[in-house]
Structures are given as structure tokens and as C-alpha cells.
Amino acid sequence: MEEYAPMEKSKVYFTDFRTGNGVGLPEKLKKLCRKAGMQSMDMDNKFVAIKIHFGELGNIAYLRPNYAKAVADLVKEAGGKPFLTDCNTLYPGSRKNALDHLDCAQENGFNETTTGCHVIIGDGLRGTDDIIVPVEGGEYCKEAYIGRAVMDADVFISLNHFKGHEATGFGGALKNIGMGCGSRAGKMHQHNQGKPVVETSRCKNCKRCAKECGSDAISYETGKAVIDQELCKGCGRCIGACAFDAIHNPNGNANEILGCKIAEYSKAVLDGRPNFHISLVVDVSPNCDCHAENDAPILPNIGMFASFDPVALDQACVDACLKAAPMPNSQLSDNLAKPNWHFHRDNFLDSNPNVRWKETLAHAEKLGLGSREYELIRM
Numbered sequence: 145m146e147e148y149a150p151m152e153k154s155k156v157y158f159t160d161f162r163t164g165n166g167v168g169l170p171e172k173l174k175k176l177c178r179k180a181g182m183q184s185m186d187m188d189n190k191f192v193a194i195k196i197h198f199g200e201l202g203n204i205a206y207l208r209p210n211y212a213k214a215v216a217d218l219v220k221e222a223g224g225k226p227f228l229t230d231c232n233t234l235y236p237g238s239r240k241n242a243l244d245h246l247d248c249a250q251e252n253g254f255n256e257t258t259t260g261c262h263v264i265i266g267d268g269l270r271g272t273d274d275i276i277v278p279v280e281g282g283e284y285c286k287e288a289y290i291g292r293a294v295m296d297a298d299v300f301i302s303l304n305h306f307k308g309h310e311a312t313g314f315g316g317a318l319k320n321i322g323m324g325c326g327s328r329a330g331k332m333h334q335h336n337q338g339k340p341v342v343e344t345s346r347c348k349n350c351k352r353c354a355k356e357c358g359s360d361a362i363s364y365e366t367g368k369a370v371i372d373q374e375l376c377k378g379c380g381r382c383i384g385a386c387a388f389d390a391i392h393n394p395n396g397n398a399n400e401i402l403g404c405k406i407a408e409y410s411k412a413v414l415d416g417r418p419n420f421h422i423s424l425v426v427d428v429s430p431n432c433d434c435h436a437e438n439d440a441p442i443l444p445n446i447g448m449f450a451s452f453d454p455v456a457l458d459q460a461c462v463d464a465c466l467k468a469a470p471m472p473n474s475q476l477s478d479n480l481a482k483p484n485w486h487f488h489r490d491n492f493l494d495s496n497p498n499v500r501w502k503e504t505l506a507h508a509e510k511l512g513l514g515s516r517e518y519e520l521i522r523m
Contacts, residue, residue: 154453154515155180156460159523161426161445170214173448177218177422179523180450185299185418187224193297194219194228194261195320197305197433198249201238205427205438207305209258215303215422216261224299226261228254230324231291232271234331234379235358237436242269266291271328277412281511284405288412289330300414302454304423306461308430308442310384311399312406313492313501315432316461317421317454318508322409332377334405339376339393340383344368346390353382353391383498384431392498403504410454411511421454423461430475430495442476442495443468455514459505465491 157180159172177183194215199206212228219226228249233239238248242265249255249263256262267273274289282288294300302317309315323334347368354362354369361375362382369390371382378398383391393399425446429438446464451457468491470476476495479485488494492501509516 152515153517153519154451154456155521156449156451156453156456156518157521157523158447158449158460160447170210173211173214173422174218176448176450176523177215177420179521180420181452182218182301182420182450183222185222185420187219187222187299190224190298191296192219192224192226192299192301193266193294194226194301194303195294195324196228196230196303197320197324198230198239198245198254198263199252199433200436201248201251202436203433203438205305205307205429206252206433207303207424207426209253211424212254212259212303215301216259219301220260227297228259228261228263229266229291229293231266231294231326231330232328233358233434234328234335234377235356235381235434237434240358241271264293266294266325267327268292274327274329279408279412280415281411282408284401285333285408285412288409289327289333290325290409290412291327294325294413298417300417300419302419302421304421305427305433306423306425306465307428307433308492308495309499310431310496311380311499312403312504313496313499314458314462314465316423316458318406318410318458318504318513321413321454322406325413326409330409331379334402334409335377335379339373339378340371340380340391341394342369342371343390343392346388348388348390350387352387353385356381356385381434384435399498399500400503403500404507407504407508407511407513410508411513414454414513419454420450420452421457422448422450423457424448425461425464428465440474441471442474443471443491451518453514453518455505455508455516456518459516460518460520462501462505470494
């Protein structure tokens, strides 16, 4: 990928999870956001979207509603009208339409009482209420399909659970914004670069991949998983579901292109309006919160980060994770203990060697979304 001159260093603010003197973590998050300048945005009488992941039912690694309330309180303090939002999913589960999605959010603790604001599903009842948004400078996506409620907001804030991801290496600000704000059509648009296949010699016929498939594309007529390429949408959830490395994408650059598309969708969401971004590196599960389970954390809880620059924010979180020691009894530590393991010296690649993450940040910087060069300011 072509290299571009770095932009001016962005400021990323950081605090750890240590507390004392009666100051809890939600209050500490408020102090971090104030220090990072969130209150400098004009939110008076403005609709403010707080993009968050409500967690799939069965997964308990998602951010607690207490953190959402802290951010919503700051918005209201500045005169804004906050709402929590996410868009519907492409695959089966508890968030594939607005009614199920709202039930899921409620069951996982997100409601007006616990968060101090309403929950609005960004792309409507069936995931079809979207707006086509031009992508300035887009190479893979000339336009993006974004949830209407997301685009109707005057101000955009991302509140991100930073963790691993089975395709993009990690899920942070850009993943939460780009993929998360895409309507169902937008998610399909981003995932359509390649379709996985099964290496039958490795398949154990456990049928876990079929349970994750939202397209009914996987059958077992031969006693081994077979993926119907006509039905498959290319979302890649089956790859993350397989515990035996039997499923892979033969398109070697599929995850790289997926990351670039996520960056382009993020640009569509953020262009032309005030935005601010917060990431919590906590409960760092190896896979996305979209799974109906969360495996043991691969890394320790590190802290909270905030910035106006989503690229610098993701880079700062990555750098902190790469310096962290792997957690015992985790997917990462299990891999590192395997005989003849090829050490990548990269906690995300050593957790899953099929992922690609650097390309996402490089492409986002190229698009002008932010800078990978940053100054870390500790609070």
C-alpha cells in the first residue's frame, strides 16, 4: 500500500482503571472526556448520537451501561439531546431487527433509566431505513449505506469497547463507526469482497459454523461442512466460529479490503459534523461482541482513551495492547504455547494469524480521517 506523509500529531488522552477517594470509574470517564475537550463541541439543543454496541445476548464483554450514562450526562450538561444508537446486524441473533435489537439492549441493561437517554436503532425496523452517503476519496466504496437516525444527528460520539476481532484484528473506534453505522445493506456492501471455503480434512462436523450463518449457506450432506457460494454473503462469521481452523477465505486480501471499506464507511459517517471518540480497553475478548459468547480476555484491562481523532485513538489503543502481556488461559496464550508456533510478536496476529489491522489505520489516515502519529496525555 502506498505510503503517505503523516499528519500533525493528534492528542489522545488516557487514564487507567485505578480508582480511589470515592471516585468511581464513570466519574473518572467524565473527567477524561472533559480533559480531552469533549465539552468544547457545540451540543446546545443538538441531537447527539452516541454510537455503542449493546452486546449480543449471551455475550457479557460489552461496555456496561454506566459508561454510556456518564457520556450522556456530559452531553446533557452541555445542553445536548443524547441518544444511544446502533444498526441492525446482517446475521441471525438478537439484533437483526429493531424490535429484537431493543429487547436485547433492554436485557443487557440499556434503557432510559440506566443510561439517562433513549435508545434508537439507527436503520429502523428491518434494517432498511438508510441514507446513501457519498464517500469522498473512496477507493472501494464511492457511496455508503448508513442508518438514517445516525446521519440525522447533529453531533456524533463513538463509545467503543476495544477488543479483538476475528477478521480486522481489533474492534475499536473505526470498526464501531464504519461497520456499526452501516445499515444491513451497508454491512453486506463491506463484507462482499470474498467468500469462505471449508478445508474438509479439518472439519469435525460440529455444526457450530452453521449456527452462526445468517444466510443458511452451510450444509452437511457429505458429513462435512459445505458453503453454498451463491447463498453466502461473505460476512465471515463462520471463520470465527470454527475452533478447528477448517474455514478460511481464499481471497488473501479480503480482510485487508474489509478494513479499508470500514475506514471509508467511517469517513461517510463523520464528514461534515462535530465528532468525538472514546475507547475502553477492558475485557479484551478475542472476538467481536457480536458473538453470543465471549471467550476469556487475551489481554489485561488497560484503561480509557479519548480523542477527537479516531485514527490516533485506535493507534494508541493498539500500541498499548501490543505492549501488554498475554493473559494466561486465553486463546492468545494457548497459541503462543503451541509447539512450532510462528511468533508474530503482535498480540492480535498471535491470537489469530488470519487477521489484518494495519491496513485499516493506514487507509483511514490516507482518507484524511486522522493521524497515526499522536501525543499520549496521561491523566
